Each structure stands twice: as C-alpha cells, then as structure tokens.
Amino acid sequence: MLWSLFKIILFVVAVAALTIGAEWLMESDGGLLIQFGGWELSLGVLQAAIGAVLLVVVVWLGLMVLGFLHAVFKFLNGDETAISRYFDRNREQKGYREVGEAMMALASGDGAAALSKATKAERHLQKPELTTLLVAQAAEMQGDKIRADQAYKKLLGDNRTRFVGVRGLMKAELAKGNTDVAMKLAEKAFALQPRHVDTQDTLLKLQADNGDWTGARQTLGAKLKYGALPRDVHKRRDAVLALSEAGVLLNGEAGEGEQLAAIEANKQSPDLVPAAALAARALVEQGKKRQAVKVITKAWIAQPHPDLAAAFAAIEPDEVPAARLKRFRALTKHREGDADTRMLLAELHIAAEDFSAARTALGDLAESQPTQRSLTLMAAIERGEGADDAVIRAWLAKAVTAPRGPQWVCDNCNHIHGTWVPVCDNCGGFDTLSWKTPPESEASVMAGSDMLPLIVAAPTSDPTEADVDVVDGAEQTEAAKSDPERATEPTPEPPHADYVEPDAPVDGEILAPEVEVKH
Template sequence: AAGDTDKALALAKTAFALKPAHEETQDVLLKLQAQGADWKGARETLKAKLKHGSLPRDVHKRRDAVLALSEAKGVLSEDSGIDGQERAIEANKLSPDLIPAAVMAAKSYIQQGKPRYAARVISKAWAARPHPDLAGAFAEIVPDETPDKRIKRFRALTKTNPNDPETKMLLAELNIAAENFPDARRALGDLVETQADARALTIMAAVERGEGASDTVVKGWLARALSAPRGPQWVCDNCQHIHAEWTPTCDNCGALDTLSWKRPPQSEVQALSSAAMLPLIVGAIEEKSEEAIAEIDDAEIVDMNAADGQVNS
C-alpha cells in the first residue's frame, strides 16, 4: 500500500516459503513478480499453484504460455537471440492460439530459415483467431514476392475462417495491392453494411479510388471511416481498458492474462493501432486516400453524416 514493492516482494517470498500452499500468498507473489517482470519466478509460482490445486491444469498451461512469451520478449530485448527464439517457440507450443506467441515463434523460424514451420504456426493460430499481426508475419516469410504470387500463397491461410471479417479485409487488401479492384470488392462482400469499421470503410475507399470513382464517392467512404468504430483491439476482460499492443498484464488493473482481441465497448473506443492497418495496400493508393482525408474539412464530414442520419454531438 505504501508503494514499496521491493519490500513487499521480499515479504511475499518469505511468506510463500513458509506456506507455499496458501492461495492468497501465491496470488500476491505472482502479481508482484509479474509487475516486476520476474517471469522466471512467476512461472515457478504458477507451477506451485498447479501443484497445490489452486489452479486448473488448462488455465495453468495458458498462463504459463503467457509468462513464457513475456520471458522470451525480455530475453530478446537483451540481445540473446537463440534463447529468445527457444522461449518464443516454447510459448507457442504451450498455447498455439496465443497470437503474440505465434507471431514471435513464426519470426524465430523465419530467422532460422524454416519457412514451413513458420507457416504452420501462423496457420494454426489463424484457425483459432485471425489477426493482422499473423498476416503480417505470414507476409514476412516471402517478403519480395509479387502481389499476384502473394495472393496465391496466402490462399493456404485465407481458406481457414473465410467468413471472418479479418480474412475478408486481408483478401481485399491483397487484391488492391495487385490492382485487382473487382476481386477486392468481392472479397470485402457486405462487410461495409453488416460490420462496418474504420478499416473496412477505408479499404472500400481504396477500391472506389482504384475503380475510378469520383472524389465525392471516395470522400464519402472516408468520412464514414472517420466516425466509424475502430474495430477489434486488445481489451482487458477485467476492466475493459484498451491497449495499443498486447501485454501480459493489464496496464490499468494489473490483472494477468486478461487481454482479448475483440471489439471494445463503443464508449471505450480509441484510435486504430498501427498494427490494425496491415501494410499491404499499394503505396500510391494509400497516398491518395491520405490526401482525400486531408481534404475533408469538418463541414464536409457533418454534411455527409447528416445525409446518413449519423450526426454525432
């Protein structure tokens, strides 16, 4: 309570040594270790919780993966490449659906010259939950391929979860990169009507631009994008706090392993993270879209929204 976390940690370790089966002591120690980035110690405490029956085996496996991933990130930040790669792969094996672990493991395999392993890791995670970072890692497997070859290679990924909004937007972006705007429109389907968010509407603006639509039409889509929901983000299940990036513990409430990739409550929406806009759209189209956004002033946005009956206070 006084903020002396070092002393609190020392006392918690002493209490844990005296009564390792005491659940409250386990929880306090685990929280302090996670806050102090003592991932190795936290994994030992987690193991004790499993041993003494205060944590179900499946929950232990998932949280151990989270801690292993955090340990891998810490090792990589210390420029210990091989150890970090091994821990990233370990985290992915413990919980294949943990998106950041899958991304880190895939990148480790790419560095080791094992592209098939990387593709397998990403595909397994994509089957559980499509995510832009997974698509980005999949693109890194063959960074210099042409847009048409990339579409062909990505079929192995996009055939899984084809109706997920992320899959539809990924396919649309890939076709925009190949300047195949009709297929991009088909890939997007009815997403802009059923689950419109800022990214889907921005993609639609790029499609319209590519097909030669007027500036008025393109601006209309961009205006809708500016006031649309931001789409899925990393949200704490415990306190609903939104994070720009995944973290093992919530920045707001300190809870361990509570971040989920989902649409936040509308009242909690914040700007899109850089990861949310997968950089697969052709640069020229991106530049034109940015110019179009810059040209829209507040009056135009209000006028366009008023036409749709979507004026916000």
C-alpha cells in the same frame, strides 16, 4: 448516555431491594434451629441468611485451598510448573475473555475497543499467536501503522508465528507502495508456506509487475503442484509468461534462449496470437519457414488476427503481390466468412491491383460491419476503380468516426490496449486481455487529425493553393475545384488494417508501398 442512566437506575433499584429484604428479614418471626448431638444453636431469620452467605464463602475458600494443595503435591512430585499454573489459571481466564471481546470488536469494526481488549489480553496471556496478532490487526484498523509493524515484527521471533508476521509486513509494504520490499517478503512467505494460495497469487502478481517472468513461471508451477490451479489454466498462463520472456523478439534483439521461449509459448497455447506471431518469426530466423507457416495457420484457424497476417507476410518479405496472394491462400482458405479474412483478401487483391476481386472479397462488410479498416479499404477500392474524388472522400469521411473494430480489451476493466501485454495497464489483471470489440462507451476512435492524410490531397509547393473547406465531412482543396485535371489526380494510397503515420514502417506490411492506378 442512555446506558449510564440505565446503570444508575439499576443500582438504585438493587439497593432498594436489598434494603426492603433486610427489613423484612428483621421483622419476620421464627428462625433456624440447629441440633447436633447434645449441642443446639438457634438463629433468627437475618442471622440464618448471613450464615448461609458465609457458608458459601467458606466452601469456595475450601475449594481454592484444596486446589492449591493439589498443585503443591504435583510440584513435590516433579511438576515444576504446577504452582505457577495454579496462579496463572485465573489470569488466563481473564485473558481469554479479553481475546473473545477483542475479536468481537474487530468483527464489528470498533478498532479502538479491539486494540484496548487485545492489549489487556496480551498482558494476561503468553500466547503471541493470539494476542500479538490481535494487537496488529486492531492497530491496522485504527490506522496505527507503527504499532502494527511492531506487533508483526514480534511474531517473527517464533517459528509458529513467523509466516503470519512476514505476511503482515508484506501487506503493510504493499499499502505503502514499496513493491520491491513487498516482493522480497512475499518470497520469504512463499518459502515458509508454499501451499498458501493468497501468498502464491500475491507473489505471482508482484513478479509479473516487475517483469520477473522466470520467477513468475516457477510460482505458477508451484500453484499447479499444490493443486491451486487447473492444468489447462496453467498451460495457458505459462504460455503467457513464456511469451513475456521472449518479448525482446519484438525489437529484434532476441537470442537463442528468447527464440526457444517464444516457440515454447506457442506449444503451450497455440491459440495465443502474440505467441504464434513471435514463434513464427523465431522459426523464420532459424530457417524453418514451413514450421512457421504451420504455426500461423493453426493460430489463424483458432482466431484470425492482423498480427498473424503480418507475421505470415514476413516469411517472404520480398515477394511480388501476385505471389503473395497465391501464398496467402494457405491462410485465407480457413475462416473464409470471418471479417478479418475478408479484409485480408481485399488488401491482397488491392496490392495486386485486382480491384474487382477486392470488392468481391470485401462484400458488404463496409455496410454491415463498418470499421475504420473496412471503410478505408472500400475507399481504396473505389479509387482503384476510378471513382470520383467525392465518392472516395465520402468513404474516408465515414472512416473518421467509425469504430476501430476488435482490439485488445481487458476482460476485467474493459481498458483498451494498443498492443497485447501480459498484465493490464489499468487494473493489473494477469492474462485478462482478449481480442474483441470493446463496449461502445469504451471504444476508442481514431482522431480526425490522424485520418487527415487520408482525406486531404498531397500538399502542393505553393501553400496558397491548398485552401481547404469541408464538404459533407470530407475535405477538398480549392485548387482541385478550379482545375478539372487536378480533380482527377489520385489521392494518397490508404493504408491497410490499422493506420500509421506515412513515415512509420509497418512490420510485415502486406500491401505494396505504392499502387499506381490508371484511370
């Protein structure tokens, strides 16, 4: 509104200025006298002004004619496009001007103006690498997906613009959620320009999301080859992908190829806990137990983890608790002050019914770093030493609301995963999981119903005898209150490490299934 008013005022001012100027010229005395040889021409002031304007026009026309004659001369000398270029020159100038204005409109976020200018530039210029791309981007900004797809498809017909067209269609399919089509387009774009970093990353993510670990490893190798990835980062991520290839080891369906992939993953990144655990199981299946021990020990030195302890136990699954305790010394002598090592030793001593040694191994961990695992172990120790049920259940009550301790947490979004995965389930980040204690606001706490079998005594055959009330957060049966002998009966054995339902088997379980305690 204001701009229109300003233009109107400017036009009125210009007309008034021209009128005043013409009137002044008409009223002015004097003029212009031109003499040439015996020829003389006298002009008034207004006539001289008009003559000057006409002279400028004549000079401009003369230059245009000279330019045309030059083009004709080049055409006659064999340049077949000289005349067409002459007439196209003005159109090109307009086209480039429209291109510049379209780019400015795109930068400012004005999609409608950008699309209008890009369309005009497309009519004036024969350069699809500029105009068609601008049309596509402006259409995307406007939300016109059909026009954008049409523009990108036009780019496919030229070798110079085919890569841009493929990438544009790939992004459009990603926006629609068509990941299968997007991955095929990403593979095509990668084949056209394997050095393009953004295409490499997009293809790698799509392959990882679709479980194409072999293709993802090839893409990762290309990133290393073309300098888009440091060698140490490549080794780590290649190990993650090799581990993902061997993931079927978890359900016991691995063949020789998967076993080799697990071992290769461990060689690439010895500190990668899942790779070490799977590699150890693969080596055990091959009868190479000593190598399996070395693999787990090396990973334990880098980072103690319950999965490593379970894999170490699975090397000799049928050994008695005393023999297991002795064999585990090769592992527990490393990182002795670490919480996982101390809790592992406590579990082993509990299984061997050496509750005094278990208390010594656990130390003050239940008070200084209270977690569900350390508090449950403390309850098991108290039970083994013959403590009252009230003491045992007090420890278990604390475990109900205690944090779980370290878990697999995404470094990008802090999402917690129950097991290690190569791609975050929440944000889609690749190789972003770390074994660490999650932020307090993100930490997941085991629900009270999950801990209930640890707190409530074994059910009796008569349901009426199991009336329950809550005392200091721990649950106690009315039958146990009225029967002193029943009150001294041992509670069910707390599980080691992370709790699972009683009927669920634990792979590589360290503790003996049943521990008979005599008071």
